[in-house]
Amino acid sequence: IKIPNSVTSIGSEVFYGCKSLIDVEIPNSVKELGYYMFSNCTNLVSVTLPAGLTSVDEFMFSNCSNLISIEIPKGVTSIGYSAFQACAGLKSITIPEKVTTIGNNAFGSCFRLAEIYMECETPPVINQNTFYGVNATLYVPYGTKEAYQSADYWSAFTNILEMDPTQITINVDHSGYGTFCSSYALDFSELEELKAYSAIGFNTDTEVVTLARIITAAAETGIFVKGEPGTYIVPVV
Secondary structure, three states: OEOOOOOOEEOOOOOOOOOOOOEEEOOOOOOEEOOOOOOOOOOOOEEEOOOOOOEEOOOOOOOOOOOOOOOOOOOOOEEOOOOOOOOOOOOEEEEOOOOOEEOOOOOOOOOOOOEEEEOOOOOOEOOOOOOOOOOOEEEEOOOOHHHHHHOOOHHHOOOEEEOOOOEEEEEEOOOOEEEEEOOOOEEOOOOOOEEEEEEEEEEOOOOEEEEEEEOEEOOOOEEEEEEOOEEEEEEEO
């Protein structure tokens, strides 16, 4: 089924128990979806959710046992009670960065869920049954592993890994120059205000180092940077 663009909200239990329903496409005109909306749609494989959605309500996809994957919109701030309970086919899920709460049993009995990708810098509020029966690897943003390890109930995950950063901070002091080395390859193509250089030669007689302007810097490579004093955000390749 494909919902037309004229629809702005869909009420609770609209597709409850539609066991032959396989694919649903919901347009961005829809801002609200009700609870139990797809509950017990046991053959549902694919759902396209609207970009403006701010919450995944309780029991919305509970017992959708053939749901393989789903993209939760970036604007979602909460995932309700038992929202994905018993989605036995779900193998991975990405929790967007604005989510602050994940309800009781939201992913309970998702026994095949093996990978959880968290985009939240601050661990969302959960309880001891939010991921009941789930034994997954938890991937968290770079630099937040310790926060998740010490957060209530997140600490129950025995395998927490930090994802590679998407950007690196480079500071240039009052001189306007500096040196830097990153564990990750860096992209300076969009940073005209910060110029990066790599050494390409050295004259032993004059002790002069020859530098060449670079757009990307390989990982573990020392570079020379030039720019106005300040802090620069450089994307990781």
